Amino acid sequence: MFNRQGAKTVLLGCSIEPELLAEPDIIDDMRRYSSIIARESITWQALQDAGLKDNTYLVPDPAFLLETIKKPLPENFTEGGMVGLNVSPLVVENEAVPGITMENYRALIRHILDTTQMNVALIPHVVWKNNDDRTVLKRLYEDFKETGRIVLIEDCGCEELKGYIARCRFFIGARTHATIAAYSSLVPTLVVGYSVKARGIAKDLFGTWEDYVLPVQSLRQEGELIEGFEWLKNQEQFVNKNVAELLNHLFEKKNISKAALAKQSGMSEIYLHQIFAGRRNPSRNRLLCLCYGLDASVEETQ
Numbered sequence: 001m002f003n004r005q006g007a008k009t010v011l012l013g014c015s016i017e018p019e020l021l022a023e024p025d026i027i028d029d030m031r032r033y034s035s036i037i038a039r040e041s042i043t044w045q046a047l048q049d050a051g052l053k054d055n056t057y058l059v060p061d062p063a064f065l066l067e068t069i070k071k072p073l074p075e076n077f078t079e080g081g082m083v084g085l086n087v088s089p090l091v092v093e094n095e096a097v098p099g100i101t102m103e104n105y106r107a108l109i110r111h112i113l114d115t116t117q118m119n120v121a122l123i124p125h126v127v128w129k130n131n132d133d134r135t136v137l138k139r140l141y142e143d144f145k146e147t148g149r150i151v152l153i154e155d156c157g158c159e160e161l162k163g164y165i166a167r168c169r170f171f172i173g174a175r176t177h178a179t180i181a182a183y184s185s186l187v188p189t190l191v192v193g194y195s196v197k198a199r200g201i202a203k204d205l206f207g208t209w210e211d212y213v214l215p216v217q218s219l220r221q222e223g224e225l226i227e228g229f230e231w232l233k234n235q236e237q238f239v240n241k242n243v244a245e246l247l248n249h250l251f252e253k254k255n256i257s258k259a260a261l262a263k264q265s266g267m268s269e270i271y272l273h274q275i276f277a278g279r280r281n282p283s284r285n286r287l288l289c290l291c292y293g294l295d296a297s298v299e300e301t302q
Helices: 016-021 024-031 043-047 090-091 100-115 133-147 158-166 176-183 197-204 226-251 256-267 269-278 282-292
Strands: 009-015 036-037 057-058 083-084 119-122 151-154 169-173 189-193 213-215
Touching: 016 024, 016 043, 016 119, 016 256, 036 043, 043 057, 043 197, 083 100, 083 197, 090 100, 090 133, 100 119, 100 226, 119 133, 133 151, 158 176, 169 226, 176 189, 189 197, 189 226, 197 213, 213 226, 226 269, 226 282, 256 269, 256 282, 269 282
Parallel strands: 009 036, 036 057, 083 119, 083 169, 119 151, 169 189, 189 213
Antiparallel strands: none
C-alpha cells in the first residue's frame, strides 16, 4: 500500500536468518523496501549474497547509544559484586531439550552462590503479555530467595534497567537489548541466544561469536551454562586490559598530562589512573569524556 502511494519504506535494525533469503517470496518482499538497514554483519552479508546490494546498509543497533540512569540500588545489590541474569520465555520456547534452559540457570545460580562471593541480580527486559521475563525470573527467585543473596529487579524504563546492568560485574542474558546494555557498559557478557542476531552482534564486537554466545538449541546438559560463566570469568581481565591498552596508546599520541586530562574529562586523578591501569571499568559516558579530553577524532573514539 505504501509503495503504491509513493511512500519510502525502511526496514530498520533488522536481523534475518540467512536461509530465509533463499526463498523467492522473501526476496520479493525485501525488494519493496527503499532501504534495508541490518544491525549485524551476518544479516548484511546474507542480503549482499542474495543480490540486495544497492539499498542495503550495515549500522549498529542504536541501543548501543542508550543513556544510563542509575537508580538507588536495592538491598543485597552490591555494585561491582553482582552477576546479572536475564532469561526469557522466548528463549525457553526455542530449547531442544524440554526444561534444559531453566535447569542450567538453576545450576549456574547454585554455582555462583557456592563458589564466589558475588550475589545474583535477576533483571527482566521485556514484560509484554504472554512474553514476560518476570514469569521465568520469579521462578528462579523463589528457588533461591532464602539465601539472601538474590535480587529480583522490578520492571522500569530501559535506561534504568541499563543502570542496573551496568553495575554488575558479569552479565548472562537472553534478551538482545539487555545484552547490548551490558556490552555498551563494558560488562563481560555471555548471551544465551536462539537466532542470528545474537551471533551477528557478538561476531561484530569480538571477531567471532563462539564462546560469547551459547545457542539455546545446543543445550544438552545441566552444567553448560556454568562452563560458559567460568570462561567469561577468565575473560574479565582481557576486557579491562583491552580498554586500558587502547586508552594508553591514545594518550601517548596526545600532548597532555594525566592531571590535565582528568580535569578536562571531569573526573578525579585517582579514578583516571585506575582506568589506565585496568583496575576500573569505565562506563560508555566516562569513555566519551576521556575521548573528549584527549581531543580524539571520530575514528579514534570509535
